[in-house]
Amino acid sequence: MTEMTYDTASVAAGAAASPRRSRVIQIAHRLLTWLPGIALLLFWQWSAGRLIKEIYVSKPTAIAERLFELFTSGEIYPHLWTTGQELVFGYLIGVSGGVIGGYALGRSPRLARIFEPYVMAFYGIPKIALAPLFIIWFGIGMWSKVALAAIMVFFLVFYNVFAGVRSVDRELVNLTRVMGANQRQLTFHVFLPAAAPYVMLGMRMAIPYSVIGVIVGEFTSSTQGLGLFIHEASATYDPAGVFAGIVILLAFVMIAGALAGRLEKRLLRWRSPAGSGPTDI
Amino acid sequence: MSDPILAFDGIGQDFPAPGQRAPIRVLDGISFDIERGKFVAVIGPSGCGKSTLLQMAAGLLAPTRGGVRHHGRSVSSVNTEVGFVPQQAQLFPWKTLSQNVELPLLLRGVAAAERRERVANALASVGLSGFEDYFPSQLSGGMQKRGSIARTLVYRPDVILMDEPFGALDAQTRMVMQNDLQALSLEAGATIIFVTHDITEAVLLADHVVVLSQRPSRLLAKIAIDLPRPRNVFEPFRNEGYEAAYDAVWTEFRSQIDIGRIH
Numbered sequence: 393m394t395e396m397t398y399d400t401a402s403v404a405a406g407a408a409a410s411p412r413r414s415r416v417i418q419i420a421h422r423l424l425t426w427l428p429g430i431a432l433l434l435f436w437q438w439s440a441g442r443l444i445k446e447i448y449v450s451k452p453t454a455i456a457e458r459l460f461e462l463f464t465s466g467e468i469y470p471h472l473w474t475t476g477q478e479l480v481f482g483y484l485i486g487v488s489g490g491v492i493g494g495y496a497l498g499r500s501p502r503l504a505r506i507f508e509p510y511v512m513a514f515y516g517i518p519k520i521a522l523a524p525l526f527i528i529w530f531g532i533g534m535w536s537k538v539a540l541a542a543i544m545v546f547f548l549v550f551y552n553v554f555a556g557v558r559s560v561d562r563e564l565v566n567l568t569r570v571m572g573a574n575q576r577q578l579t580f581h582v583f584l585p586a587a588a589p590y591v592m593l594g595m596r597m598a599i600p601y602s603v604i605g606v607i608v609g610e611f612t613s614s615t616q617g618l619g620l621f622i623h624e625a626s627a628t629y630d631p632a633g634v635f636a637g638i639v640i641l642l643a644f645v646m647i648a649g650a651l652a653g654r655l656e657k658r659l660l661r662w663r664s665p666a667g668s669g670p671t672d673i
Numbered sequence: 674m675s676d677p678i679l680a681f682d683g684i685g686q687d688f689p690a691p692g693q694r695a696p697i698r699v700l701d702g703i704s705f706d707i708e709r710g711k712f713v714a715v716i717g718p719s720g721c722g723k724s725t726l727l728q729m730a731a732g733l734l735a736p737t738r739g740g741v742r743h744h745g746r747s748v749s750s751v752n753t754e755v756g757f758v759p760q761q762a763q764l765f766p767w768k769t770l771s772q773n774v775e776l777p778l779l780l781r782g783v784a785a786a787e788r789r790e791r792v793a794n795a796l797a798s799v800g801l802s803g804f805e806d807y808f809p810s811q812l813s814g815g816m817q818k819r820g821s822i823a824r825t826l827v828y829r830p831d832v833i834l835m836d837e838p839f840g841a842l843d844a845q846t847r848m849v850m851q852n853d854l855q856a857l858s859l860e861a862g863a864t865i866i867f868v869t870h871d872i873t874e875a876v877l878l879a880d881h882v883v884v885l886s887q888r889p890s891r892l893l894a895k896i897a898i899d900l901p902r903p904r905n906v907f908e909p910f911r912n913e914g915y916e917a918a919y920d921a922v923w924t925e926f927r928s929q930i931d932i933g934r935i936h
Binding site: 561563564566567568569570571572573574577581582585586588660662663 | 751766
């Protein structure tokens, strides 16, 4: 990341001295990132059937084939749809709850004193252990998974926002009050922007957790979903199916991560503004 | 003598001491007045509660004893008629320079067209025209400090409270800033309370220097500095009467500095 910005900055400073060379460097950088992944895939492909039995680990080409089948036959779509909905709802509910709760407790030391120990205690519970209970409460359908994902996301976002709001510089807050800010103005001009990096961090960290919540829920008991699909594949000794399911989840997480990254870049533009400023007084 | 714009009236302040039942007495019966348009420097040894006085004038801290009166009214809540320039520039990192300077006007409900004009004027007066769209992280320490001063000047506060504003700057930047502050305050006729621990700075900038003692701090003297303006801040010794003025402050201050004691 640092190197990338350094590159673009020096390119700008060099006034397009050699745009072609920098482009080559950029591509080389990208290739370097891909290299270990490609090496791993090649090794996997080669070793399956030679070092390890294929029935244990399948192999990349078989997984790609299975993925193609799943999508062309349409077999995977109902699972995708169900899991996708569970993820989106679980994530959104968890994030909103976390932001609201974290903000309220962060702003009010009194509320924080009362509720923080409880939140802390619940935070310590392994949420996965709640999966069977949630199935009983919310049924075998979608909402038990939504609840599980939401509660995992909630705590992560909650703690980040709580910490973010509490870390706001008191002097800056006081300064803004002297400038004439009321509570609402303080919220919008100081607390929310100051907490934004923490909110974004929580939101990014929460993405894989929402997936864990949903998949564990589906593993426990469900009628449809990628978790169920993976569970069935593994129960029928079908490693290609298991990996195909995992690849789809991986794609989910990466796409969501990229979207969150873009949102972060937009909201937190001030953190890494392009170009270095003047240095005189 | 005109009516004081701000009056400190028998200010006493205790702070709870960690691990002790008896609180630490920081300020002990401090009284002085500030007249309109005057530049008052407050100096004292570190830890004597100079900054605490500013907090009280801004209504951010209630004194244990005594009170601050602003225009004769007792300051009991946040005082939005004053401006505060802290030690660090404390610009909002998520706002551009012009958004930073605009904020006080926005908070006070000033109309958009007037906001634009006043922000442009304030930035021009501190020599920052052309940097409107820069984020604070893109500006040097001195420029951030100028931005912080512009953000205070823009809403024309009654009294400007400055808490060691140039303490964190390098020596050259500091002299330039002192020079600019002198020009700005003369031009605006602003009333300024300027906390510092630098005697030279106090003598060069102020109309009156208030000298505080070590904890528990009392008022040692309020010394008038009658050097003609504008004063040469780059070569202090070239100002006629500078040595005598420095001596007057130093005579009061020297008793408060004993080498070897940790504050």
